[in-house]
Amino acid sequence: MAQSPCVNCGQCTVYCPTGALREKSEIDAVWEAILDPDKHVIVQEAPAIRVSLGEEFGLPLGSITAKKMYAALRKIGFDAIMDTNFTADLTIMEEGTECVAKLKAGEKRPLITSCSPGWIKFMETYYPDLADCVSTAKSPMSMFGVLSKTYYAQEHGIDPAKIVSVAVMPCQDRLGRSDALHCQKV
Ligand code: SF4
Structure with missing residues (x-):
């Protein structure tokens, strides 16, 4: 694998014709953390999820399900529910600062980001x-x-080792649909 040109994009799990390559589900690990009283489980959800979740439940295209989703995540048992929009703003601040520093220093351009x-x-x-x-x-x-x-753990006085951070992201499943139900533990 060290010599492989694979870039971990995951597209082979979408298109593999035999089903030999598949996503690895973390859902059991997330349930285990939620049911563990010693863990503080935080979930972040990407902005796209609030729309793609509606499609999964047959709502009209473009329906925004943010409040329903927050209520469901709370009932599932997450201790805190956050929006990735917050750190999208931080990413933009970081990139903006980096871009200004690059311009001032006359360094190689452009600045590419993903x-x-x-x-x-x-x-x-x-x-x-x-x-x-x-x-x-x-x-x-x-x-x-x-x-x-770091910041969240300090603000709430929680041992970072007890925090489990879960992300619900708009990846693709094997049918090529937006997939709001596959969780990734980070
Ligand atoms: S499609 Fe699969 S094998 Fe190819 S780069 Fe992406 S993850 Fe790696």
């Missing part, structure tokens, strides 16, 4: 000569994962 770790790995693997142009800012999901174990 929230996709697969895309970043693609750039690193196939275009290492452009590495100076790729932003070092983490994706909003990753930033949230870090903040949940």
Whole structure:
């Protein structure tokens, strides 16, 4: 694998014709954490989920289900429900600061950015000569994962080791639909 040109984009799990390659579900691990009274389980949901969830339940296209989703996540048992929009703002601040510093220093341009770790790995693997142009800012999901174990833990007086940070993201399932129900533990 160390020598593989794979960039972890995950598209093979969508298109594999034999079903040999599949996503790894983290749902059991999430339930285990929720049912563990010693864990503080935080969930973040990406902005796209509030719309794609409505489609899964047959609501008219474009229906916004944010309040229904928050209520459901609360009933499932999450201790805190957060919106990835918050860390999307932080990502923009980081990237803006990086861009201004680059302009002031007269460094190589443009500044290229992506929230996709697969895309970043693609750039690193196939275009290492452009590495100076790729932003070092983490994706909003990753930033949230870090903040949940640092800033959030400090603000609430919780041992970071007891915090489980879960992300519900708009990845693709094997039928190519938006998938609001697959969780990724970070
Ligand atoms: S690059 Fe993407 S599609 Fe190709 S093997 Fe890796 S994860 Fe699968």
